[in-house]
Amino acid sequence: PTILAIESSCDETSAAVIRGGKVLSNVIATQAVHEKYGGVVPELASRAHQQNIIPVVQQALSTANVNKTDLNAVAFTRGPGLLGALLVGSSFAKSFALGLNIPLIDVNHMQAHILAHFIDDPKPNFPFLCLTVSGGHTQVVLVKDHLDMEIIGQTTDDAVGEAFDKTAKMLGLPYPGGPMLDKTAAQGNPKAFEFPVGNMPGYDFSFSGIKTSVLYFLKDKTKDNPNFVQENLADICASVQYTLIKTLLKKVVLAAKDLGIKEVAIAGGVSANSGLRQALQDYAKKYDWNVYIPAFQYCTDNAGMIAITAHYQYLKGDFADQYVSPEPRMKF
Ligand code: ATP
Ligand code: MG
Numbered sequence: 485p486t487i488l489a490i491e492s493s494c495d496e497t498s499a500a501v502i503r504g505g506k507v508l509s510n511v512i513a514t515q516a517v518h519e520k521y522g523g524v525v526p527e528l529a530s531r532a533h534q535q536n537i538i539p540v541v542q543q544a545l546s547t548a549n550v551n552k553t554d555l556n557a558v559a560f561t562r563g564p565g566l567l568g569a570l571l572v573g574s575s576f577a578k579s580f581a582l583g584l585n586i587p588l589i590d591v592n593h594m595q596a597h598i599l600a601h602f603i604d605d606p607k608p609n610f611p612f613l614c615l616t617v618s619g620g621h622t623q624v625v626l627v628k629d630h631l632d633m634e635i636i637g638q639t640t641d642d643a644v645g646e647a648f649d650k651t652a653k654m655l656g657l658p659y660p661g662g663p664m665l666d667k668t669a670a671q672g673n674p675k676a677f678e679f680p681v682g683n684m685p686g687y688d689f690s691f692s693g694i695k696t697s698v699l700y701f702l703k704d705k706t707k708d709n710p711n712f713v714q715e716n717l718a719d720i721c722a723s724v725q726y727t728l729i730k731t732l733l734k735k736v737v738l739a740a741k742d743l744g745i746k747e748v749a750i751a752g753g754v755s756a757n758s759g760l761r762q763a764l765q766d767y768a769k770k771y772d773w774n775v776y777i778p779a780f781q782y783c784t785d786n787a788g789m790i791a792i793t794a795h796y797q798y799l800k801g802d803f804a805d806q807y808v809s810p811e812p813r814m815k816f
């Protein structure tokens with residue numbers, strides 16, 4: 485099937501075209517309007533989606549060299565995400581499908597982050613474990629089949645992406661903080677400072693504690709030396725990043741051992757983190773895992789991942805009707 489997919493859950497307006505499971509185009513318009521606020525402003529995100537969606541869809545179709553009359557279905561992110569942002573993509577998709585008289589496919593954004601692994605080779609073998617780490621979620625997922633997955637662990641408070649972003653903000657790094665912290669950490673010593681790691685039962689996580697501990701650490705250190713942050717920026721970033729990665733992978737090791745699984749993937753925006761990517765490679769050697777790391781363009785929000793998920797839903801006959809509405813807290 486040839487499918488047009490739309491992603492509009494947060495601050496990326498994206499459209500992709502997929503044919504026979506092969507992504508032909510993946511156009512992403514990142515909204516710069518949020519930079520001066522240091523975070524995503526929901527109302528501004530909705531307005532920017534409304535402005536971006538037509539040109540992004542047009543570009544996705546023309547790059548793929550596909551005419552809209554060639555499409556077999558239109559897919560969109562139903563949730564989770566910001567309601568106003570989701571409304572733009574879902575309303576567009578519903579109208580477009582109605583106008584073309586083709587089926588609609590409603591996609592779960594978090595499932596899509598995982599299924600991004602099925603866009604290119606190598607593809608993970610079922611069952612595999614996926615550590616999904618993004619701006620709003622931190623999950624350990626047991627993936628039994630393309631559309632059959634189970635969350636076996638998750639954060640009980642902040643997402644790890646939030647921990648990256650908030651720490652970066654405290655350190656005075658520009659928005660978006662995660663990628664900047666990653667870059668700065670590369671020049672630092674990960675063992676320079678020690679931060680406490682929240683310990684939750686089972687495969688769950690807690691990331692609100694580290695944020696507070698970094699805050700008090702900085703307060704304490706800058707009391708004696710107001711230039712402490714500037715002088716130790718790389719070491720602080722490297723140490724915080726090291727702690728976050730260690731916390732994440734500890735639970736993956738536990739789950740892999742308990743379930744006897746050696747296929748391990750990472751997904752979501754934070755899977756772009758170079759420290760996490762390297763650490764996963766190291767763990768692969770140590771624990772004899774096959775690991776799967778997404779290409780950068782499929783880590784953060786993109787419609788390519790929505791398209792590949794829609795492809796599998798199409799094959800299963802899993803369609804939505806015109807009564808479908810966005811679900812900001814959609815589960816799977
Ligand atoms: P969700 O998928 O949970 O709904 P989201 O869509 O906002 O949330 P993504 O786009 O998947 O999240 O990921 C964005 C997050 O990834 C942000 O928190 C960002 O800081 C983080 N991130 C992106 N690149 C890196 C990096 N190199 N290092 C650390 N964090 C990063
Ligand atoms: Mg984003």
Ligand code: FE
Binds near residue numbers: 597618619752753784
């Ligand atoms: Fe996302």
